[in-house]
Amino acid sequence: MFFLSWDSIVRLLIVGVLAYIGLVFLLRISGKRTLSKLNAFDLVITVSIGSTLATILLNKKISLPEGILAFFILIGLQYVITLCSVKSKKFSKLIKSEPVILYEQGNFIDHALQAERVLKEEILQAARSNGLSTMKQVKAVVLETDGSLSLIKSTESEFSDTLGNVKCTRVNKRE
CATH class of the missing domain: 3.30.240.20 (bsu07140 like domains)
Incomplete structure (x- = not known):
C-alpha cells in the first residue's frame, strides 16, 4: 500500500499543521515548566503529548477538536498537578523525587x-x-x-x- 488517495494526504497536511499550531499555542500558555528538564511526572506528560499528536495525525477517527481537547486535558492536568505541588510539600513529595x-x-x-x-x-x-x-x-x-x-x-x-x-x-x- 504505497498510496491510498489525495484525500488522506490533504487531511494529514491540514490536520498536522493545525494540530501543531494548537499544540504550540497550548504549550506556550502552559508555561516553561512543560518544556523543562524532565522529572518522572513531566516525562509521562511529554510522552503522552507526543503519542496524542501521532494519534491525531494518523487516526482518521480522531477529529482535530478531539485532539486539541486531549492536548488541553494533558497540559491542564500537568498545570494543576504542578500547582498543587508548589502549594503543598506533602503533595510535592508524593509526585516528585528528592535530590x-x-x-x-x-x-x-x-x-x-x-x-x-x-x-x-x-x-x-x-x-x-x-x-x-x-x-x-x-x-x-x-x-x-x-x-x-x-x-x-x-x-x-x-x-x-x-x-x-x-x-x-x-x-x-x-x-
Whole structure:
C-alpha cells in the first residue's frame, strides 16, 4: 500500500499543521515548566503529548477538536498537578523525587548509589564532563530530581546554600 488517495494526504497536511499550531499555542500558555528538564511526572506528560499528536495525525477517527481537547486535558492536568505541588510539600513529595547526595568529601555513598542505581563510573564521567581531573576537586555530587548529576566543587564554601534541600545521607565509618 504505497498510496491510498489525495484525500488522506490533504487531511494529514491540514490536520498536522493545525494540530501543531494548537499544540504550540497550548504549550506556550502552559508555561516553561512543560518544556523543562524532565522529572518522572513531566516525562509521562511529554510522552503522552507526543503519542496524542501521532494519534491525531494518523487516526482518521480522531477529529482535530478531539485532539486539541486531549492536548488541553494533558497540559491542564500537568498545570494543576504542578500547582498543587508548589502549594503543598506533602503533595510535592508524593509526585516528585528528592535530590540525593551520592558523593561527599572524598567518599562515595554506596547505599545511596545502590538505591538510586547510579554507578561510580557515572559520577567520574560527570566530573570529567565538568573539566575536573581528580575527585579531590569535588566536594559533593548530587543526583537531582530530573536525573542529572550536579557537582559542587571543593573550592566552594563549606556548606553551600545549594545543598539546603538535598536529602543528606552522611557517610558513617561502618559503611
